[in-house]
Amino acid sequence: MxxxxxxxxxxxxxxxxxIARAALALIDRDGLAQLSMRTVGRALGVExxxxxxxxxxxxxxxxxxxxxxxxxxxxPHLEAPDHWIGWLRAVAHAYRAVATRHPQAFPLLALxxxxxxxxxxxxxxxxxxxxxxxxxxxxTARAFRLLGFYLNGAALADIxxxxxxxxxxxxxxxxxxxxxxxxxxxxxxxxxxxxxxxVFGLEELLARIATLPRASPG
Amino acid sequence: MxxxxxxxxxxxxxxxxxIARAALALIDRDGLAQLSMRTVGRALGVExxxxxxxxxxxxxxxxxxxxxxxxxxxxPHLEAPDHWIGWLRAVAHAYRAVATRHPQAFPLLALxxxxxxxxxxxxxxxxxxxxxxxxxxxxTARAFRLLGFYLNGAALADIxxxxxxxxxxxxxxxxxxxxxxxxxxxxxxxxxxxxxxxVFGLEELLARIATLPRASPG
DNA sequence: ACCTGAACACCGTTCAAGT
DNA sequence: ACCTGAACACCGTTCAAGT
Numbered sequence: 001m002x003x004x005x006x007x008x009x010x011x012x013x014x015x016x017x018x019i020a021r022a023a024l025a026l027i028d029r030d031g032l033a034q035l036s037m038r039t040v041g042r043a044l045g046v047e048x049x050x051x052x053x054x055x056x057x058x059x060x061x062x063x064x065x066x067x068x069x070x071x072x073x074x075x076p077h078l079e080a081p082d083h084w085i086g087w088l089r090a091v092a093h094a095y096r097a098v099a100t101r102h103p104q105a106f107p108l109l110a111l112x113x114x115x116x117x118x119x120x121x122x123x124x125x126x127x128x129x130x131x132x133x134x135x136x137x138x139x140t141a142r143a144f145r146l147l148g149f150y151l152n153g154a155a156l157a158d159i160x161x162x163x164x165x166x167x168x169x170x171x172x173x174x175x176x177x178x179x180x181x182x183x184x185x186x187x188x189x190x191x192x193x194x195x196x197x198x199v200f201g202l203e204e205l206l207a208r209i210a211t212l213p214r215a216s217p218g
Numbered sequence: 219m220x221x222x223x224x225x226x227x228x229x230x231x232x233x234x235x236x237i238a239r240a241a242l243a244l245i246d247r248d249g250l251a252q253l254s255m256r257t258v259g260r261a262l263g264v265e266x267x268x269x270x271x272x273x274x275x276x277x278x279x280x281x282x283x284x285x286x287x288x289x290x291x292x293x294p295h296l297e298a299p300d301h302w303i304g305w306l307r308a309v310a311h312a313y314r315a316v317a318t319r320h321p322q323a324f325p326l327l328a329l330x331x332x333x334x335x336x337x338x339x340x341x342x343x344x345x346x347x348x349x350x351x352x353x354x355x356x357x358t359a360r361a362f363r364l365l366g367f368y369l370n371g372a373a374l375a376d377i378x379x380x381x382x383x384x385x386x387x388x389x390x391x392x393x394x395x396x397x398x399x400x401x402x403x404x405x406x407x408x409x410x411x412x413x414x415x416x417v418f419g420l421e422e423l424l425a426r427i428a429t430l431p432r433a434s435p436g
Numbered sequence: 437a438c439c440t441g442a443a444c445a446c447c448g449t450t451c452a453a454g455t
Numbered sequence: 456a457c458c459t460g461a462a463c464a465c466c467g468t469t470c471a472a473g474t
Contacts, residue, residue, distance in 0.1 A: 014457080036447060049449085050458050058448065110374060111325055113382040120393050120400055123407075127399025140399075141406035145375065146419045153371030156328060157363065164331040175338050181345025181358075182338055188359035189341075201364045208422050232438080254466060267468085268439050276467065 014046065016054045020064040027065065027105045037061075063116065066108040070118035072098050075125055084133040085210050091126075092151055092202050099155035106159060110152045138216035143209050150205055154198050162191050232264065234272045238282040245283065245323045255279075281334065284326040288336035290316050293343055302351040303428050309344075310369055310420050317373035324377060328370045356434035361427050368423055372416050380409050 012018060022043045027035050037058060041048035055061045074097070076090035099106040114123070123144070130140040176183045230236060240261045245253050255276060259266035273279045292315070294308035317324040332341070341362070348358040394401045 037449085038447075046457095047459055049460080052449075053457055107325075107329055111378060113378045115382070117393075120397065123403055124397045124400045127403045131399060137402040138406045138411075141403055141411065142415055142418070144403075144407075145411075145415050146422075149368055149371030149375060149419060151371065152374060153328075153367030153369065156370060156374075157367060160329060160331045164333070175335075179338065179342045181349060182342045184355040185341055185345045185359055185362075188356045189362075193356075193359065193363075197360055197363050200360070201367060204364075204426050208426070255468085256466075264438095265440055267441080270468080271438055 014044065014050060014054060016064060019044065019051055019054055020061065020068055023061055024065050024068055024102070024105055028102055031104045032107070062108055063112070065105060066112050067116040067118045069098055069102060069105060069109045070114070070116055070122060072101070073122060075122070078129055078132075081132045084129050085206055087129055088147065088209065089202070089206055092147065092206075095151050096155055096158075096198065099158060103159045103163065106155060110156055114148070134214040135212075136215045139212060139214060142216075143212065146205065146209070150201060154201065158194055158198070161189075161194060232262065232268060232272060234282060237262065237269055237272055238279065238286055241279055242283050242286055242320070242323055246320055249322045250325070280326055281330070283323060284330050285334035285336045287316055287320060287323060287327045288332070288334055288340060290319070291340060293340070296347055296350075299350045302347050303424055305347055306365065306427065307420070307424055310365065310424075313369050314373055314376075314416065317377060321377045321381065324373060328374055332366070352432040353430075354433045357430060357432060360434075361430065364423065364427070368419060372419065376412055376416070379407075379412060 019040065023035060023040050026039055026043055030039075036048075037051050038048040040051055040061070044050075051061065055064065073091070074094040076087055076094065078084065078087050098109070126144055127137070127140055130143060135143065176186075237258065241253060241258050244257055244261055248257075254266075255269050256266040258269055258279070262268075269279065273282065291309070292312040294305055294312065296302065296305050316327070344362055345355070345358055348361060353361065394404075
């Protein structure tokens with residue numbers, strides 16, 4: 001009834017993908033700081049050192065986890081070649097959704113250079129869509145970066161603000177005495193305004209990208 | 219000739235500030251991952267555990283290091299009340315300069331909520347300058363966040379791209395076969411274009427902030 | 437009040453050994 | 456080929472003790 005030898009609990013065989021997925025699940029549940037080679041092994045029912053047969057070390061494992069996050073960005077369907085702004089809008093929301101689903105793991109993505117296998121696939125599609133809109137390579141790279149700056153900054157602020165308890169010092173009268181502007185600003189720097197501000201900034205950015213020259217000068 | 223007891227090497231007395239500065243220097247030199255309570259103690263000539271008399275733990279120490287970075291943001295002089303866009307521009311470049319000076323420590327700042335003592339002082343001045351430009355509190359908070367999203371995203375990309383060696387996969391023919399757009403994009407995603415893209419995006423953002431309504435609707 | 441030193445329960449990683 | 460188990464050089468933190 002089982003393909004495992006008698007006396008052993010059946011478990012799926014180890015693989016880079018299975019290990020990386022287990023690590024991501026642990027980070028989602030317990031946080032990045034709690035992840036260790038030993039906890040990963042424990043979750044998979046093997047000794048910690050078995051992981052080293054599939055990854056060069058912890059850094060290599062975390063690279064793979066970051067690549068899983070990139071692969072999770074849902075690439076929208078391009079309705080029509082001139083619908084590329086709508087495509088960018090959907091990509092932006094899909095990217096933010098990854099951060100919302102994995103707030104504890106997202107910094108792995110935001111702090112790494114975007115050059116993993118899944119990132120290459122993403123960039124190829126991004127380049128294809130913007131080429132269809134008439135952009136040359138330098139301007140496509142610029143649009144990609146401006147969007148990336150915004151999305152990473154917004155997602156990290158989202159995570160920091162939702163993750164931190166009520167702004168400690170803002171309840172402290174001593175911090176607010178002689179600080180009238182801080183006192184007025186405080187109520188508007190909480191989590192309640194994050195969604196609206198994200199959409200506002202994104203639409204401004206998309207509108208600006210839409211009017212970008214398609215070819216770089218020179 | 220020394221105020222230390224004979225047989226002991228003179229050293230400045232420990233303080234929260236001295237410890238945090240030593241920790242920042244170690245991070246700048248060896249990286250965040252190498253920082254430990256023991257290496258901090260060693261750098262200061264004390265046992266590691268002496269640090270616990272001034273900080274509740276490592277997290278508390280890293281909060282203090284992040285606050286040092288906030289305090290390093292050079293607040294420009296406001297030449298005239300209507301010069302506030304120039305003031306924002308100078309603040310943005312000062313913020314980026316902190317990331318450039320402390321690439322290894324900067325993630326501590328970007329991943330934390332902006333609510334340390336130095337951050338409160340910064341926000342008070344920010345609120346004052348934008349109030350002088352006619353912004354109400356909700357719009358000031360929105361401008362602050364949009365600028366923050368952009369600056370953090372840009373700085374982290376800067377650090378990731380300058381810190382990572384040549385995009386590994388982009389030299390690999392296998393990754394580029396059947397990926398014409400990636401092949402075209404690659405040369406424009408290196409460090410050479412970072413400065414120009416940062417300034418371009420910042421000027422676009424400042425131009426948009428300049429035309430923002432001063433009061434939030436409702 | 438401020439610092440030391442031993443101890444505890446962990447880490448990442450190396451290595452020799454098992455199957 | 457894949458995994459185990461002991462070992463090494465570290466961690467953050469607690470605690471009792473020194474001065």
